[in-house]
Amino acid sequence: MPHDLDASRRRALAQISAASLAALSPWALRSALAQGSLTMGVIYVGPKDDFGYNQAQAAAAAEMKKIPGVKVVEEENVPETAAVTKSMTGMIAQDGAKLLFPTSFGYFDPYMLALAAKEPGVRFSHCGGMWTEGKHPKNTGSYFGYIDECQYLNGVVAGHMSKSKRLGFVAAKPIPQVLRNINAFTMGARSVDPKITTTVIFTGEWSMPVKEAEATNSLADQGIDVFTMHVDSPKVIVETAAKRGKMVCGYHVSQAKLAPNAYLTGAEWNWTTAYKTIVDAAFAGKPHPNFLRGGLKEGYVKMSPYGAMVVEPAKKQADDIKAKMIAGNFEIFNGPLKDNKGATVIPAGKTMKQTDVELEKMNYLVEGVVGSV
Amino acid sequence: MRNSVADVALPVVALVAALLLFGLFVWLGGVSPIETWVLLFKGAFGDWFSWQNTLQRAAPLMLTALCVALPARAGLVIIGGEGALVLGGLAAAALPYGVALPGNVVGSALVCIAGMAAGAAWIALAGALRQYRGVNETISSLLLSYTAIAIFKQLVEGPLRDPATLNKPSTRALAEGLRIGGIAGYDVHWGLVLGVVACVGLGLWLALTARGFSVRVVGGNPRTAQLVGLPANRLILLACALGGACAGLAGAVEVAAVHTNANASLIAGYGYAGILVAFIARQNPIAIIPVAILFGGFGAAGSLLQRRLGLPDASVQVLQGIAFVLILASEAMRDLDWRAIGQRLRLPSGPAEVQMALGENVA
Numbered sequence: 001m002p003h004d005l006d007a008s009r010r011r012a013l014a015q016i017s018a019a020s021l022a023a024l025s026p027w028a029l030r031s032a033l034a035q036g037s038l039t040m041g042v043i044y045v046g047p048k049d050d051f052g053y054n055q056a057q058a059a060a061a062a063e064m065k066k067i068p069g070v071k072v073v074e075e076e077n078v079p080e081t082a083a084v085t086k087s088m089t090g091m092i093a094q095d096g097a098k099l100l101f102p103t104s105f106g107y108f109d110p111y112m113l114a115l116a117a118k119e120p121g122v123r124f125s126h127c128g129g130m131w132t133e134g135k136h137p138k139n140t141g142s143y144f145g146y147i148d149e150c151q152y153l154n155g156v157v158a159g160h161m162s163k164s165k166r167l168g169f170v171a172a173k174p175i176p177q178v179l180r181n182i183n184a185f186t187m188g189a190r191s192v193d194p195k196i197t198t199t200v201i202f203t204g205e206w207s208m209p210v211k212e213a214e215a216t217n218s219l220a221d222q223g224i225d226v227f228t229m230h231v232d233s234p235k236v237i238v239e240t241a242a243k244r245g246k247m248v249c250g251y252h253v254s255q256a257k258l259a260p261n262a263y264l265t266g267a268e269w270n271w272t273t274a275y276k277t278i279v280d281a282a283f284a285g286k287p288h289p290n291f292l293r294g295g296l297k298e299g300y301v302k303m304s305p306y307g308a309m310v311v312e313p314a315k316k317q318a319d320d321i322k323a324k325m326i327a328g329n330f331e332i333f334n335g336p337l338k339d340n341k342g343a344t345v346i347p348a349g350k351t352m353k354q355t356d357v358e359l360e361k362m363n364y365l366v367e368g369v370v371g372s373v
Numbered sequence: 374m375r376n377s378v379a380d381v382a383l384p385v386v387a388l389v390a391a392l393l394l395f396g397l398f399v400w401l402g403g404v405s406p407i408e409t410w411v412l413l414f415k416g417a418f419g420d421w422f423s424w425q426n427t428l429q430r431a432a433p434l435m436l437t438a439l440c441v442a443l444p445a446r447a448g449l450v451i452i453g454g455e456g457a458l459v460l461g462g463l464a465a466a467a468l469p470y471g472v473a474l475p476g477n478v479v480g481s482a483l484v485c486i487a488g489m490a491a492g493a494a495w496i497a498l499a500g501a502l503r504q505y506r507g508v509n510e511t512i513s514s515l516l517l518s519y520t521a522i523a524i525f526k527q528l529v530e531g532p533l534r535d536p537a538t539l540n541k542p543s544t545r546a547l548a549e550g551l552r553i554g555g556i557a558g559y560d561v562h563w564g565l566v567l568g569v570v571a572c573v574g575l576g577l578w579l580a581l582t583a584r585g586f587s588v589r590v591v592g593g594n595p596r597t598a599q600l601v602g603l604p605a606n607r608l609i610l611l612a613c614a615l616g617g618a619c620a621g622l623a624g625a626v627e628v629a630a631v632h633t634n635a636n637a638s639l640i641a642g643y644g645y646a647g648i649l650v651a652f653i654a655r656q657n658p659i660a661i662i663p664v665a666i667l668f669g670g671f672g673a674a675g676s677l678l679q680r681r682l683g684l685p686d687a688s689v690q691v692l693q694g695i696a697f698v699l700i701l702a703s704e705a706m707r708d709l710d711w712r713a714i715g716q717r718l719r720l721p722s723g724p725a726e727v728q729m730a731l732g733e734n735v736a
Contacts (some may be wrong), residue, residue, distance in 0.1 A: 041680070083641075094422070
């Protein structure tokens with residue numbers, strides 16, 4: 001242990017002397033700038049190792065650390081209160097950050113927007129917000145991915161693997177982002193067999209492990225045999241379903257490690273693509289990318305590798321559709337589409353492109369979903 | 374005066390001990406304790422920026438701690454401040470739906486009063502259940518706070534929802550003029566002043582006024598209070614209502630100064646953190662101020678510690694945990710007679726005496 005102490009003291013001394021040298025000699029500073037150096041801050045609403053939403057962001061932040069000249073400062077478990085404003089201002093004032101990634105949805109308004117107006121020299125990139133030209137500052141932006149494409153493929157695989165023809169979806173809240181995933185998953189499964197239904201339970205919270213476990217158990221009791229979810233940390237659902245001998249499709253990141261014998265595949269974020277675009281622009285001094293969206297084609301999302309138990313026809317159908325999605329000739333939301341109360345939500349002949357912002361306002365559950373908004 | 378020396382010395386010694394233990398803890402994890410201590414101080418109290426950070430985090434805790442401390446002085450253990458806070462926030466955000474408010478200080482004050490009324494009613498309900506129906510107030514206040522959160526969500530996601538808030542259900546935002554801004558252009562908002570004023574005001578009320586004294590008598594021994602003719606029920610309800618009003622005010626200030634509307638992020642655990650603050654402050658409203666600042670400091674320092682040393686958030690919770698356990702444990706040393714202990718150490722004592730001393734300690 002004393003070695004460690006010495007080492008860190010030496011490190012600290014080295015840092016101090018390096019810093020003072022840099023301050024003394026303009027050449028050192030200039031060369032540092034020429035090579036490019038950037039401090040970026042990343043803020044998470046939960047733990048960085050949650051097997052979910054936050055881990056997906058942290059994975060991209062870890063990739064950014066590998067870029068020469070980039071320094072990443074991080075903070076986890078920051079609530080959507082004044083605390084996040086303090087974390088952001090701290091990163092700017094105390095760490096010299098010029099690029100911030102406040103990653104939770106609730107950080108956007110009012111916290112990030114208010115601070116961005118006061119700090120025009122700092123770039124802000126938010127995950128999931130609706131950045132709008134003319135309404136929001138130019139030094140802010142949002143990135144998000146069409147992960148419903150992956151949920152559709154999850155559904156295809158689940159549709160092939162299910163024996164009971166009844167699937168389960170444990171969801172946080174009935175908001176557009178979540179409804180879109182439930183619908184895509186269900187439509188994917190019903191493309192295999194139109195008799196399949198998805199039963200959805202909303203827990204009401206982004207992270208509430210007790211309710212998530214209860215929901216999973218109660219769905220399992222009802223004879224549901226393949227699960228997927230949209231909550232911040234799928235860990236409990238994956239583990240509970242596996243314990244009950246059921247199958248799961250993951251979400252956010254791969255949870256295969258948690259249940260290798262139950263994990264079929266999963267819908268994963270690949271935030272590195274978005275982070276890289278944003279960091280590169282900051283490095284090059286190019287305008288801040290304000291509105292980034294992408295799906296499988298753009299590399300914003302990806303699928304977990306198939307589990308050993310996934311049958312060939314499932315892999316084949318999912319891979320075929322994936323290839324079409326990547327080629328840009330597959331749309332999920334096509335008319336005629338009915339909601340689960342029988343009303344037509346997309347008329348016959350109408351196709352909604354993934355980029356259509358109407359889809360980001362979704363407020364219905366499609367035919368085949370058991371549950372209500 | 375010996376007591377007030379102990380009042381200050383015991384927590385300070387406990388805090389220093391906690392910092393030393395935390396140093397050992399991080400050192401075992403391979404992080405320099407010196408660097409950690411320096412960062413802890415810098416993050417919490419190092420400069421004006423850090424002070425603002427600390428004070429802003431402390432502001433809501435002062436008010437929610439009062440929601441525990443005031444009923445406690447009347448003899449009730451109320452832990453449902455979270456419910457009063459969320460309903461206070463909800464009432465503050467809902468008021469403009471019903472009445473047109475002037476977009477100035479008067480309007481802001483009305484918004485705050487709405488929050489206080491909602492919080493007061495909620496905690497008074499827990500007090501009334503206990504006084505008139507014999508329901509344990511600790512359990513009922515906790516359960517009532519779950520009920521409050523359910524009501525909050527039902528209304529925010531239902532009738533009061535601003536249809537423009539798609540992915541984060543919220544009420545309509547308060548008009549610009551109703552919001553509470555920063556003090557003299559700083560980040561720290563007026564909620565801090567309200568918190569300090571409430572702590573000092575209620576502390577003086579308890580200490581100096583006849584009504585405050587009556588509340589303390591009821592808290593000390595309700596039977597005696599009734600024997601001397603004090604209206605125990607009314608005094609207990611008053612203490613509960615005042616405490617609830619403070620938590621409700623905290624919710625209203627969070628809405629008017631921070632969130633701008635009522636949404637689920639309001640349920641951030643300030644009510645529960647207030648329980649800890651009040652107990653550390655030994656239910657003394659004035660002592661709540663430094664304890665809340667200490668708590669805010671842990672939050673601010675934890676933020677810097679994560680960013681600079683890459684320590685997980687849990688490490689600061691470890692420090693907080695050690696600190697509070699030691700501060701509470703140090704209370705056990707308050708009643709020790711240090712002179713007697715010194716004498717006993719000098720004079721070898723017989724077994725009978727040791728027995729007696731132990732007996733005294735237990736008592």
